Amino acid sequence: MSCLLELPGVTGVTLIDAVTGLTYGEAGTNGSDPVECSRLTALIGNGLNAAGTQGELESVVITGTNRLLVVATVPRQGDPLLLTAVLERGQANLALVLHHLGLYAAEVIA
Structure with missing residues (x-):
């Protein structure tokens, strides 16, 4: 997980x-605060489902x-995981971080 800290602007990651x-x-x-992140994603996911969206957050x-x-959600058998990253806004490339979070998530569930 510490490999994600090598990305420009990433200061912290949590699984x-x-x-x-x-x-x-x-x-x-x-x-990030792990309990608050789990509550937040549950709230947003429920809101999306209530709005009629298909699939998972x-x-x-x-x-x-x-x-x-x-x-980023990491679906798996059982409870899903959340992979969070805190970024310094002026230094980070959001698209690059999202890409690498996806790659790392694939490694976690493999």
Whole structure:
């Protein structure tokens, strides 16, 4: 997971159980609150389902003036996982980070 810290602007990453908020691993500083991330993705997923969308929530990007929080879901048998990354807004390439989160997520479930 620490390999994700090599991406420009990434300051912290966390792997979380989406249902319980249990942290499976973390690296860097400025990590995300695991329980709040699991609550947030549940709320957004429920809202999308209520709006009639098909499929599961894929990712959430929250923007602040200085930082971004990216939460990517990692579907698996059993409870899904959340892979989160905290980014320094002025230094990070969001598309690159999303791509690498997807690659890392594939490794986690393999």
